[in-house]
Amino acid sequence: MFRIIKKKELNPTVTLMEVEAPLIAKKAQPGQFVILRTDEGGERIPLTIADYNREQGTVTIIYQIVGATTRILNSMSVGDCLQDFVGPLGRPTVTEGKKKVAVVGGGVGCAIAYPVVKKFHEQGTKVHAIIGFRSNELVILEEEFRSNSSKLVLMSDDGSCGEKGLVTDALKKLIESGEQYDEVITIGPLIMMKYVSMLTKQYGIKTVASMNPIMIDGTGMCGGCRLSVGGKTQFACVDGPEFNGHEIDFDEAIARSDMYKEFEQKKQDEACKLYQKEVS
Amino acid sequence: MDVLKKVPIKEQDPQVRAHNFDEVCLGYELEEAMEEASRCIQCKNPKCVSGCPVSIDIPGFIKEVENNNIEAAFKIISDYSALPAVCGRVCPQETQCEQVCIRGIKGDPVSIGKLERFVADWARNHNIKPEPPKEKNGKKVAVIGSGPAGLTCAGELAKLGYDVTIFEALHEPGGVLLYGIPEFRLPKEEVVKAEINNVISLGVKIETNVIIGRSTTIDELMEDEGFEAVFIGSGAGLPKFMGIPGENANGVFSANEYLTRNNLMKAYDTSYDTPIITGKRVAVVGGGNVAMDAARTALRLGADVTVVYRRSEAELPARVEEVHHAKEEGIKFKLLTNPTEILVNEDGWVSGMRCVEMELGEPDESGRRRPVVKKDSEFVMELDTVIMSLGTSPNPLISSTTEGLEINKWKCIIADEETGLTTREGVFAGGDAVTGAATVILAMGAGKAAAKGIHEYLTSK
Numbered sequence: 001m002f003r004i005i006k007k008k009e010l011n012p013t014v015t016l017m018e019v020e021a022p023l024i025a026k027k028a029q030p031g032q033f034v035i036l037r038t039d040e041g042g043e044r045i046p047l048t049i050a051d052y053n054r055e056q057g058t059v060t061i062i063y064q065i066v067g068a069t070t071r072i073l074n075s076m077s078v079g080d081c082l083q084d085f086v087g088p089l090g091r092p093t094v095t096e097g098k099k100k101v102a103v104v105g106g107g108v109g110c111a112i113a114y115p116v117v118k119k120f121h122e123q124g125t126k127v128h129a130i131i132g133f134r135s136n137e138l139v140i141l142e143e144e145f146r147s148n149s150s151k152l153v154l155m156s157d158d159g160s161c162g163e164k165g166l167v168t169d170a171l172k173k174l175i176e177s178g179e180q181y182d183e184v185i186t187i188g189p190l191i192m193m194k195y196v197s198m199l200t201k202q203y204g205i206k207t208v209a210s211m212n213p214i215m216i217d218g219t220g221m222c223g224g225c226r227l228s229v230g231g232k233t234q235f236a237c238v239d240g241p242e243f244n245g246h247e248i249d250f251d252e253a254i255a256r257s258d259m260y261k262e263f264e265q266k267k268q269d270e271a272c273k274l275y276q277k278e279v280s
Numbered sequence: 281m282d283v284l285k286k287v288p289i290k291e292q293d294p295q296v297r298a299h300n301f302d303e304v305c306l307g308y309e310l311e312e313a314m315e316e317a318s319r320c321i322q323c324k325n326p327k328c329v330s331g332c333p334v335s336i337d338i339p340g341f342i343k344e345v346e347n348n349n350i351e352a353a354f355k356i357i358s359d360y361s362a363l364p365a366v367c368g369r370v371c372p373q374e375t376q377c378e379q380v381c382i383r384g385i386k387g388d389p390v391s392i393g394k395l396e397r398f399v400a401d402w403a404r405n406h407n408i409k410p411e412p413p414k415e416k417n418g419k420k421v422a423v424i425g426s427g428p429a430g431l432t433c434a435g436e437l438a439k440l441g442y443d444v445t446i447f448e449a450l451h452e453p454g455g456v457l458l459y460g461i462p463e464f465r466l467p468k469e470e471v472v473k474a475e476i477n478n479v480i481s482l483g484v485k486i487e488t489n490v491i492i493g494r495s496t497t498i499d500e501l502m503e504d505e506g507f508e509a510v511f512i513g514s515g516a517g518l519p520k521f522m523g524i525p526g527e528n529a530n531g532v533f534s535a536n537e538y539l540t541r542n543n544l545m546k547a548y549d550t551s552y553d554t555p556i557i558t559g560k561r562v563a564v565v566g567g568g569n570v571a572m573d574a575a576r577t578a579l580r581l582g583a584d585v586t587v588v589y590r591r592s593e594a595e596l597p598a599r600v601e602e603v604h605h606a607k608e609e610g611i612k613f614k615l616l617t618n619p620t621e622i623l624v625n626e627d628g629w630v631s632g633m634r635c636v637e638m639e640l641g642e643p644d645e646s647g648r649r650r651p652v653v654k655k656d657s658e659f660v661m662e663l664d665t666v667i668m669s670l671g672t673s674p675n676p677l678i679s680s681t682t683e684g685l686e687i688n689k690w691k692c693i694i695a696d697e698e699t700g701l702t703t704r705e706g707v708f709a710g711g712d713a714v715t716g717a718a719t720v721i722l723a724m725g726a727g728k729a730a731a732k733g734i735h736e737y738l739t740s741k
Contacts (some may be wrong), residue, residue, distance in 0.1 A: 023495055037451060043545060043553040044451075069553060084451040086489040199544055214555075216545070219449050220675050221517035223536035228528055233521060238677065252528055255628025260529045263555035 001081035005058060011138040013065050014108050015074055016050070024056030024087045030115040031093030031210065031242055034059065035218040038072045045069050046215045048112040049088060051066040062111030068267035071200040089218045090241045098182040100115060100126040102174065104167050104196050106188025107133060112210060114141050121148040128174065132167035135161035168195050183208060190254050197245030207245035211236045213256060228252055245270055268277050284387025287316040289394055294608040296578055299462040301548055304605060313398040317346035319383060320390045327380040333725035334358040338377060338392055347394055354403040357396060358410045362435035363428060363724065365404060365471045366457055368397025372599050404474050409481050417441040419738055422507040424492045424678065427455020428720045429513030429711025431479050432727030437483040440735050441460035447490040450544065455515055459544040462481055462573050486709045493677035498707060509706045509734045512612060512693060513727060514678055516712035520670045526622030531557060535566070535574040535669035542577050552561055559583045559665030565619055566669030567596040572603065574667045583665065585611050590618040590638050590651045616651065622666060632662045660701050672717050692716050700730030708734055
């Protein structure tokens with residue numbers, strides 16, 4: 001069992017949790033993820049490792065409440081234990097050998113982008129962070145990004161914070177103003193990563209996208225997380241989760257991410273009803 | 281009683297069982313088991329024993345069943361096998377012990393598998409467990425994977441006094457016994473868990489949620505954690521796909537994914553959170569036991585199911601009993617047929633499968649007649665779900681993170697057949713990780729051989 005030792009609401013739908021998992025904390029690298037199960041009847045869901053503390057033996061996860069399982073997770077408190085917590089999974093982000101990079105994060109994807117930014121910054125790579133949110137109250141980790149990057153551009157869909165517009169607008173502006181990046185790393189909604197990749201392809205800038213497909217085991221035994229990359233089938237859990245953004249079939253990935261939509265909606269409605277009952 | 285015929289065994293009615301996940305075969309009652317045991321002629325030189333990969337003293341335990349000494353029968357089996365309730369159910373006895381039974385020359389062979397199962401079930405119901413070792417030798421051995429190979433190796437080593445820890449990547453032990461073979465062939469709570477608990481009662485520790493190659497490595501286990509030997513029983517869990525267009529469409533699954541969702545995550549039970557796509561018209565591509573398991577699972581979830589296989593019925597690699605059960609339940613077979621493309625609708629979902637008919641040509645290097653495409657035979661099956669059951673290969677995670685561990689061109693770990701020793705000192709391997717996908721009992725045989733290999737290595741060290 002894995003004890004929750006800290007819980008902090010970052011915005012109305014995004015929560016940070018620190019979980020006691022010394023073995024995972026010892027090994028974790030930016031870009032890797034864990035799979036967790038809240039309880040005996042629960043499903044296995046993948047969540048990226050947002051941070052870790054090797055000395056204290058803790059791993060930080062940041063999740064958005066999007067369905068039944070994240071809702072159950074969010075009903076748990078400090079001191080409660082998660083049934084299963086396994087990792088670190090996937091390949092770490094390759095951070096070596098780059099002089100200057102841009103990291104483009106969107107929404108809760110920023111939680112995953114943050115450890116990557118931090119790692120680049122700590123090793124002396126010049127890093128520009130472009131982070132985008134729908135509106136002001138959804139902004140997370142702004143200060144953390146600011147103190148770990150040499151430039152931070154904050155974007156919002158409605159202009160309620162930072163600049164109004166999309167992350168691609170900001171990236172395009174930087175590139176056109178003459179900024180030269182060895183690589184762009186993008187983490188966020190599939191549609192955002194698709195457009196970031198399309199943009200950088202025009203400029204011939206190498207781009208890495210961190211994919212988040214449906215997963216079950218996370219160890220390569222089922223292929224539930226498969227994607228087409230450069231015309232080849234790859235398993236995101238073992239071959240990724242990061243792939244060359246210019247080779248990913250994003251439209252296929254978007255279709256696959258909706259596979260259980262109906263079921264998920266039903267489960268979420270059930271979970272909502274259950275909570276309403278408990279409240280009344 | 282007709283001594284030429286097996287005492288018949290009770291099964292759930294096909295019409296009823298097609299709608300539930302309860303066990304199909306109901307097993308013998310005591311009187312039936314004693315009667316079947318009396319058919320054994322107690323050969324002086326029993327061929328059945330040589331047909332068993334772990335060489336159980338078959339006439340020995342059957343004699344005890346005949347005389348109603350079931351506890352004694354269980355003790356005899358336990359000397360050879362750690363998982364008799366499992367093996368009695370899933371071993372392909374028709375190609376092993378029962379194939380060489382003298383009774384089978386004229387009439388039916390003795391129902392050895394069903395008798396083994398009866399003894400193991402009886403022992404469990406009477407709370408009889410194998411005895412733990414009297415003395416411990418204090419030496420630590422790590423076992424990677426808690427499938428049949430790992431459980432057997434761990435059990436054998438524990439009996440010899442070793443301090444054994446099994447590391448399992450998933451959240452529950454059992455490997456393919458848990459995530460692969462469905463409940464209707466192998467009940468999980470009642471049979472698999474009980475048999476794993478027997479291994480634990482020998483003193484074996486099991487650590488779940490540990491992925492060797494990620495959470496820790498073999499080198500770290502040996503250098504930092506004080507394990508003097510390691511057994512790799514990590515299986516062959518990497519699914520193969522055909523590489524045809526449309527294979528990543530919504531509604532196409534590997535059999536591993538389909539079965540894991542249903543068996544390990546209990547997706548058939550709506551009180552569990554993991555979803556599964558049921559489908560109305562399902563095709564399962566492949567002809568092995570896993571294909572039969574996937575097809576029969578989809579049927580129970582309410583689908584109309586067709587097995588699509590490129591050779592003919594005679595070449596189906598699945599057990600005859602399973603094919604028979606599948607047909608009884610209403611599974612259709614489209615033989616000598618090979619898919620060439622998955623057809624996808626505008627929303628990204630499967631709408632059908634383009635196939636060609638095949639005919640059998642000359643035998644290939646494996647001795648099986650090679651299927652060749654029949655000219656102008658293309659046709660389309662309308663479907664909404666396709667389950668690919670084309671076999672599996674070993675996961676490269678362990679071999680790629682262990683110094684000096686060599687693999688062959690099929691990505692299988694190279695290991696000595698007698699001792700299980702790999703190219704790395706102190707590291708042994710067995711089961712599907714070495715052979716590629718095979719059977720439960722062969723994995724157990726390899727686990728047992730490796731335990732002997734490890735014991736010899738550590739005593740001579």
